[in-house]
Amino acid sequence: MTTPSDASAELGLGLNVHDVDAVADRRDELADAVRDHAGTIAYQLARLQGGDYGRIELSTPGGEWTVKHEAGELEFLLFSPNRGSDTYVVSTKQPPDPAGLAAALDDYANMVAAWNDHVESLSGVLDDVIAEFPDPASTEGVVAERDRVLDAVRETCSVIAGEIYRYEADDYGTFTARVSGDRWELKWEEGSVSYLRVGGSNGVYLLSQYAAPAAPDVREYADRFPAFVEAYNEFVAGVESDLARVELR
Template sequence: MTTQADLGIDLDVRDAAAVAERRDELVAAVRDHAGQIAYQLARLQGGDYGRETLSTPGGEWTVKHEAGELEFLLFSPKSGSDTYVVSTKQPPEPAALATALDDYAAFVAAWNDHVDSLSGVLDGVSAEFPEPATTEGVVAERDRVLDEIRDTCAVIAGEIHRYEGDDYGTFTTRVEGDRWELKYDEGAVSYLRIGGSGGLYLLSQYGAPSAADVREYADRFRGFVEAYNEFVDELESDLERIAV
């Protein structure tokens, strides 16, 4: 078996454990200290995620938090490579850490200056606001008109269902160039839509349209009913006409 002595190698290899241990101690201390800044930053920004970059004589520091916990602390010197002083990945190189820590106090001072610059920014801002107007009257009028439209459509849906004999179906027509479609489900109104698949739902199983849309199409609904009555007149059946 060939040994180091046989090869003529008699060199000491320094143990890096002490350096690595000291590096880890410093990183842990910075993590704890900068974690306070991350927590304060989260409170200041008010979000689950955030970051802030601050300038110092030696470069720029970026602190990033997630839910108030420090995610990373990055030092970008004016010359040289960036150093993640604290991160979720590998620890920094000892020399790079030493360079960053020379500027760390300036970073903390920059953070304090940043906070001080915001002190009093909300002084004199009034928390007295005008009373918001209620939509109760508008909604009541919208619902009143929609209820009338729905009642009329229920009659049409019932008559078409009785005539066609299918549980599901539609009655479609054109009013002033727009396509109107009334869909029924076992004689009950499913929806009333204007303008095709991407159009406006005047009636649906979901939310009501805006009052402005109801105002725009309520008068045109008369034309829809007239078109239905013309459809009835063309059939040799006993479908019920609707008075307009």
């Protein structure tokens, strides 16, 4: 195989192309050394920040450095000099330019010193923090009262759902009524309560298959629930059917 140097000799150009292997090898050697060393900083940064992803900017006389980690592994080390172009000293894409790497390494010790200063500034910051806290109040009583009210609401709605299911003869359906300006909607599925919602699609679910409503919402709407039942009874009275009226206990 004819090399460029051989070709130039054959053409009588008298041109020699220098071999870059030595420069590339030295560049890779230095970049690997920086990767290993800065990797320690990335690991310590991950421990300090406590997350899977993180970064820190460190200012030095020569410019600004950015250390970024992913799960404690060094993702990249970027040097932004005061003058000149940025250099990714370490990255996942390509090795740095030799000249850029040389300029970065001239300032690298300053970056490490800036990191050490940052860590030192945090030393003792938590020494005077008291880790004794008041006991949080229990929600057991509130939850019990909420569940007591909702169980009664569900029991009544189950009767309504069963009656409407029998009347409509459909596996799925809803009964709606307007109470004090709010739209109440009871949805059933094969005679069982699917949900009871107040206030339209963005309203409050007093009953649902997912989560219980907040206690203040239960307090607000439980007092209005009898009016919803009365609306159902008026519906029953207005149709020719043997639907049963519902009595609140």
